[in-house]
Structures are given as C-alpha cells and as structure tokens.
Amino acid sequence: MGHKKSRHAITPPLEHAVLRRITRATTFLPDEIQYFYYDFLKYTPNGYLTLDDFERLYQTLFRNGISEKFAEYAFRAYDTNQDGIIDFEEFIKGLYYTTKASANEKIRWAFDLCDQDGDHQLDIIELENIIQALYELSDADMARIETYDEAIKRVKQLLLTNQDNKNNEIFDSITKSEFIDVVQSDATIMKLIDCQSNLNKRGSKFDNSTNLFKKQLKFKSSRSKSLSDSTLAAKNRID
Numbered sequence: 001m002g003h004k005k006s007r008h009a010i011t012p013p014l015e016h017a018v019l020r021r022i023t024r025a026t027t028f029l030p031d032e033i034q035y036f037y038y039d040f041l042k043y044t045p046n047g048y049l050t051l052d053d054f055e056r057l058y059q060t061l062f063r064n065g066i067s068e069k070f071a072e073y074a075f076r077a078y079d080t081n082q083d084g085i086i087d088f089e090e091f092i093k094g095l096y097y098t099t100k101a102s103a104n105e106k107i108r109w110a111f112d113l114c115d116q117d118g119d120h121q122l123d124i125i126e127l128e129n130i131i132q133a134l135y136e137l138s139d140a141d142m143a144r145i146e147t148y149d150e151a152i153k154r155v156k157q158l159l160l161t162n163q164d165n166k167n168n169e170i171f172d173s174i175t176k177s178e179f180i181d182v183v184q185s186d187a188t189i190m191k192l193i194d195c196q197s198n199l200n201k202r203g204s205k206f207d208n209s210t211n212l213f214k215k216q217l218k219f220k221s222s223r224s225k226s227l228s229d230s231t232l233a234a235k236n237r238i239d
Helices: 016-025 030-043 051-061 068-078 088-098 103-114 124-137 141-145 148-160 176-184 187-193 205-216 229-238
Strands: 121-123 173-175
Touching (some): 016 030, 030 088, 051 068, 068 088, 103 176, 121 124, 124 148
Antiparallel strands (some): 121 173
8 A cells, every 4th residue: 555645745845935035024934934835735725815715714713703894904914015815925924923023013014904005104094994993803802991982082192193282283194103103102002913922822932823824724715625623633643
C-alpha cells in the first residue's frame, strides 16, 4: 500500500518574493507564514477571498450580531490594492495588524479602516458609520456599557472638539496624525483597538496566531466546504 502524501508535499510553497515581503512587513516567522499559507489554500483553493467569502467569515465569528457592514469595512482595509479580492499576502498582513502589530501600527490600521473615502481624514459621518457597524456587530454587548448616542457624543468630544477652544469648537474632520495622538491618550479606545490582549497569553505566540488564523478561516467557502478543527486534527494524524 502506498503512503498518503501530506498536504505540505502536494501544495507548492509560497513564492520567496512574497515570503520576503511578508516577513519584512510583519513579525511572523517564515515557517509560521508557510504554515498559514498551506491552511489558507486548504480553505480557499482558488487562492483568494471575495467580499461574499469575507461576509460569511464574519457571520461565523459574530453569530449574535449583524456583521455585514463591519465585514465590508474590514474587507476594504485588507484589500490594499483595491482589486476586489483578498489574496494570501493581504490576508496575513491584515491578520498581523489586528493581532501581533504594535499599538501604533494598530491605530494606523484602525484609521484606514474608518477612512471610507481614502482622503486621509475622518469626518463625523465616517465615525458615525463605523460606530454603528461596531454596535451592530456586537449585538447588545457594547450597548450595555455605552449607548450608541452616548458613544457618538463621546467620540465627537474626543476626536473632533478643539480642546484649546473654550467654546468647544467642532472640527469638520481629523487627520491621521491627530487621530493617533488622541487615541494613544485614551485608554478605552486603546483597549478596543489592542485586541492582542484578548488572545490566550498562556500559549506561545505561534499557537495564539495559529488558533486565531484557523478561527478566521473557519467558514464555508463559496467553492469548497470548510473543515472543522476536529476534521483537521484527524487529517493531520493521517498525514
């Protein structure tokens, strides 16, 4: 009887040029990236995610909320070349910015997530839209802490109010550098952005990243059925 080939043996490795770009842009190790790449192709054999795929992914991650709006914002942030699909390089960089990146990098990524028109400024409409998407995504969780109207009022006060003006003048928009300065000084927003603290710190960095990666890809693709973690474990034992 012949031996079954492992998935690593039948899947071509990631191109060296792509691997170098990812290692330069993130803190993921080359072996870690290659492992992610094999799993990415297992879940998305065509090598990319569409917006529909991404929306299904978020529906799986946030079953109690309405995820379509936030998924669209996140998709645009991941899709850095704006070609309407997310390839592996874009996906792994997006994963990095939402998990292992420094606080400053996460703040910059959060700004780009909110900047819908790409003018490098955030106005009140863009801020209201992203807050609404977050409230829909979290179902009632955020509302228990702060209502939507309270959140809008606090964000306007924090991000758009001229703190040097006694008349509380409201700015039309805020730039990225201003956004970074304000967010770094606000512990509440920093906790929201710095989702690394939600990872299981008792495990290794590799295990944390791997588990989150698999969680983000645990959805039914439009072209292939997703595999549960138990199925993956069984297949790995066979390999």
